[in-house]
Structure formats: structure tokens, C-alpha cells
Amino acid sequence: MRLVTHNLLQCHVKGCDTNNFPLELSEIECESQETDFNPQFLRTMVPKLEWDALVRTAMKLGITTLPDKVPDTPIQELDEKFLRNLHTVLFETHIQQGKMTCPNCQHVYPIKDGIPNMLLNDNEV
Amino acid sequence: MAYRALELLNLPPDTTCYILDIGCGSGLSGEIIEEEGHVWVGMDIAPSMLIEVALECEVEGDLFLQDVGQGMAFRPGTFDGAISISVLQWLCNADHSSHNPKSRLTRFFSTLYSSLRRGARAIFQFYPENDAQCELIMNAAMRCGFEGGLLIDYPNSKKAKKYYLCLFAGSQVGKVEMPKALGEDGEMEEDDGEPNQIVEQTVQNNDENPSKTKSG
Numbered sequence: 001m002r003l004v005t006h007n008l009l010q011c012h013v014k015g016c017d018t019n020n021f022p023l024e025l026s027e028i029e030c031e032s033q034e035t036d037f038n039p040q041f042l043r044t045m046v047p048k049l050e051w052d053a054l055v056r057t058a059m060k061l062g063i064t065t066l067p068d069k070v071p072d073t074p075i076q077e078l079d080e081k082f083l084r085n086l087h088t089v090l091f092e093t094h095i096q097q098g099k100m101t102c103p104n105c106q107h108v109y110p111i112k113d114g115i116p117n118m119l120l121n122d123n124e125v
Numbered sequence: 126m127a128y129r130a131l132e133l134l135n136l137p138p139d140t141t142c143y144i145l146d147i148g149c150g151s152g153l154s155g156e157i158i159e160e161e162g163h164v165w166v167g168m169d170i171a172p173s174m175l176i177e178v179a180l181e182c183e184v185e186g187d188l189f190l191q192d193v194g195q196g197m198a199f200r201p202g203t204f205d206g207a208i209s210i211s212v213l214q215w216l217c218n219a220d221h222s223s224h225n226p227k228s229r230l231t232r233f234f235s236t237l238y239s240s241l242r243r244g245a246r247a248i249f250q251f252y253p254e255n256d257a258q259c260e261l262i263m264n265a266a267m268r269c270g271f272e273g274g275l276l277i278d279y280p281n282s283k284k285a286k287k288y289y290l291c292l293f294a295g296s297q298v299g300k301v302e303m304p305k306a307l308g309e310d311g312e313m314e315e316d317d318g319e320p321n322q323i324v325e326q327t328v329q330n331n332d333e334n335p336s337k338t339k340s341g
Contacts, residue, residue, distance in 0.1 A: 001187045001188075001189075002187055005166055005187045008199050008200050008203045009198050009199060009200070010198055010199070010200050011198065012195070012196045012197060012198035012236060014196070014232075021200065035185060038141055040140065040141060041141035041143075041164060044140070044141070044142075044143075044205075045143070048143075048200075048202065048203060050200075113176060113179050114179055114187075114188070115172075115175050115176070115179055115188045115189065115190055116189050116190065117190045118168070118189050118190060118191040118195075118198055119190060119191065119192055119195070120192075120195045122221075122223045124195075125195045125196070125232070
């Protein structure tokens, strides 16, 4: 799972509707996989991101290259250096193994071979 | 079918979009989504299928092991569109004693609605068992806020006939217009223009297969 997708993910246990984001990562193994740089797509994704959560999650994985805030310029004017760095963090950082824990209900979603297991128990749906 | 579903999504031209593939199986639709220049996330309930895709390094989509009848886990407005090939009818089954098809459909559609950008579409190619099942599915989708209807390509052909449930997640500009069904020689017939209805299209004498089919 790419880091971008983690930023868009929240807990979906029934009734767990507040404080259910971001899912906290632990025991994580990451892999870096190169992929094509697409500035247009990055620009459309920036408004969808929860930046603070992204920065905190990246820190946890030892990635310290992100600025605290998105540069205060219109999306179309974000410079290439910023976008290239963001591309590496969002689209080339793959979480291969580990756990994601909901900060609210504490449900643990395991990640194995890059695939998060989002299945819930009967009493959680 | 994945090509047709993507076409029905009506995505803006020359723009990379973030697409959800519900019931991605072994990633055949995902490959097509990539080919069309989009980025995708797939989910499936079968771990063996997913692992097969994961080992196939050519595919770039993120994969989730998920039972969509339990709802989905994406923040509001995440996806620019969703497609699903040959999956929806399974949601109507009660595989376990705890499964209630109606509540599973409702949970599925309500969390899908929320995960789509306003104005985005979700296109489901599926094999309905009967009219009652179509109605069950349509009613669940409409109750969750979707507009749209059923599109039947090549309705008079046994082989090429295909059902597509076309759903719109709010904020369409102006009146919601259903896409047109495919007929012979590209001939198309107007639907009745009414959203929120099952639209039965009648086109004569067709045997051509509209798109690449996938097995399984």
C-alpha cells in the first residue's frame, strides 16, 4: 500500500465515526518502488490530503523531507522540487508489512505482503 | 467490459484520476485502468487472487482484502470514480447466517457514496438473477443518495447483452442524464430521460460483442 492511500484511509468499524483517522502505523516494513512522476495528478491529490497526518506518519517511517505546511501558493504554481519530493513520499513509499490501529476503537488492521486486511468481525458491522 | 465501464464513468479527458475497483479479482480491470492513464485502488474478498496480483509486479494499484458488504474505509471525497465488474450480484447472497443482503447493500452503497467526490460516478457491470434483485439493488443505492439507473447494452443479444448500473454521487450540473446504451452500428436509442428509474432500452437485432470480455 502506497503512503498516499494510507492518508485517505479511516476506520470503518460500524459506529466508529469520530477520531478514526489516521490509522496508526506500527511494526512497519517499507519498500521503495519507482514509478512515473505525474505533476498533474499530484496537484489534484494535494487538496485531498490531510497534511498534518501525512507529516506525522512520514516521520514515523523516518521520512523527514516534508515541510510542516503545504506551500502557500495556488496549487497550479507548486514548484517541481516540492512535487517531486511529494511524489517520492506518496507514490514510491510502499508499506509491505505491519499493523494499522484505529486511534478510536483500537481495531487492528494487519498488513501482509503489501495488502491491508480490512475484514471486520461480525460484532463490528 | 472494463473499457465500457471506464467510458461510462465519463472522466475528464487527459486527466489522471483516482479510481476504485470493487472486486478487482486478479487485476485485469486494474491493468486497463492503468493503460488508460489512471491510478487505482482495488479490493477483493479473495486473498488468493490478491496475492497473485501482488506478486505480479507489473500492476501498480494498491490492494485491499475487504468484504465490501461490511462497508468501505475511505475518507469522504477520495475517489474520482468507481468501477466494478461482475461482482454486485454476489452482495445479494447470504453466505453466512449473519448476512442480511439488504443491510449489506445499504452499508456498501452508503460508504461508497461518501468515498466518492461529489459529481463522480460508479459503474457496475453485473449479472442480475431477476427483476426483484435489480430492484433490491437499485432501491438500496437510491436510499443512500445515488441517482442513476440501469443501462442495458445489446438488450436483444443473448451473448452480448450486458447490464450496467450507473450511479451518480450528487452534484451533477443540471439534469442527470443517463448514458446511452450500445446498439448495432453505433446506433443508439434515447432513454426516457427520467433519472431514478430502471431504464429498459430497446435496440433491434444485435449480436456484436461491445467490448473485450474477461473470464471469471
